Amino acid sequence: MKIAFDVRLEGAERADWWRALTDALPDDDWLDPAVEGTQSARWREADIAVVANPLPGRLAGCTQLRLIQSLWAGVDRLLADATLPASVPIARMVDPMMNRAMAETAAWAVLSLHRRAFDYAAQQRQTQWRPLPQKRADEVAVLVLGLGQMGRTTALQLAALGYRVSGWSARAQDVAGIATSAGWAALPAALGAADVVVNLLPLTDDTRGLFDRTRLAQMRQGAGLVNLARGAHVVEKDLLVALNSGQLAHAVLDVFDTEPLPSTHVFWFHPRVTLWPHAAAQTDLRSAAAVVAVNVEAVRRGETAAHRVDRSRGY
Known part of the structure; x- marks a missing residue:
């Protein structure tokens, strides 16, 4: 051939x-x-x-x-x-190895948000010694958006760590042991019930700009967003407003509208943003x-x- x-x-x-x-x-x-x-x-x-x-x-x-x-x-x-x-x-x-790598990165991000790792990193820079309140894993609700191969692997990995995991997809999908919902009408409730949202959706006409002002307002106040899918899923200016207002506590971002991310971009310097250079799962x-x-x-x-x-x- x-x-x-x-x-x-x-x-x-x-x-x-x-x-x-x-x-x-x-x-x-x-x-x-x-x-x-x-x-x-x-x-x-x-x-x-x-x-x-x-x-x-x-x-x-x-x-x-x-x-x-x-x-x-x-x-x-x-x-x-x-x-x-x-x-x-x-x-x-x-x-399959990439699926596993993505699940590992998602687990790191969720654990870091849950166990306040980013807050402790900020305290370290300020030489502050201050233990913060700590929840149990089963008190943290995690929503995985997108239940393809990566989403399934990630949801199961997070469930194995003890988190209350649910999944959402545009079309109905079954994942053993994971509560799932489907369809755009179900998304607001799913977002509002989650402490951490992990985005692994494909980029389509329906999902482009998904995390805009309206969607971000549907998330639980103080929630964390982990975007490991495509930068175009997030309206960056709306995310900044949500972070600055406290609607979201932190965003872990691996993907961006423009890559490499320009050195002057506010995400590099924002205290509530942790970024990776599109390296979550190589x-x-x-x-x-x-x-x-x-x-x-x-x-x-x-x-x-x-x-x-x-x-x-x-x-």
Whole structure:
């Protein structure tokens, strides 16, 4: 099979991906656009495209594609490319190690909010020795938004730590041992009942700007927000108002409208914001390459690839 490697990364990171993927599928014909050129006959004859941050239009001439395999879990940028062949299935990356990493980061954030770690860090900077009130885990209600693979893994991890975990999704989902609700009408009540909200929703037309002034006002006063999904889920100016007013006590943010976050952005300096540089759950090359290999073998056998994207839903 001819596999187009349309991965717009730099230097060692790109080389590492190339090595991991070609090691996982050594008998296939891998096409590097830096060598082939995207207008070559070989590129246009590709059977499969493995992509990450591809430039729009680069796959438009690939008329024999049978699968577009994303190396990222989110596919919103990929779907924004109107030149992608509409009939070609797209598979997103569902990496079990990445799911575990996301659950670990969410657990750290919830534990830090629950056990007042950010408050103690502020006290340390001021050389203050002042124990703060401490709740039990089962007195802390945590809402996980989005019950896909990452959301399920995260909800179960948090429940194992003793938190009162609930989940919400746009469409009904069952997660063993987790109370769930679904549909936009149910969201205000779910938000209002939570001490901590962990956002793991996909970015779609429905979820873009979800945390605006109205939604933030629906959250319990003094709650914490953990956004590990997409920066566009949050209206940044509305979040700042909510933090400054005390409507929210703290926000843990891994993703932003503009990345890298500009050095002058107020989030860097805000006492109620803790930020990470889009590093909550990095794709593990080894396990991700194995996921790609499974899907390539499925296509080779004429079977359906796993984790196909529903373009009408945006994920």
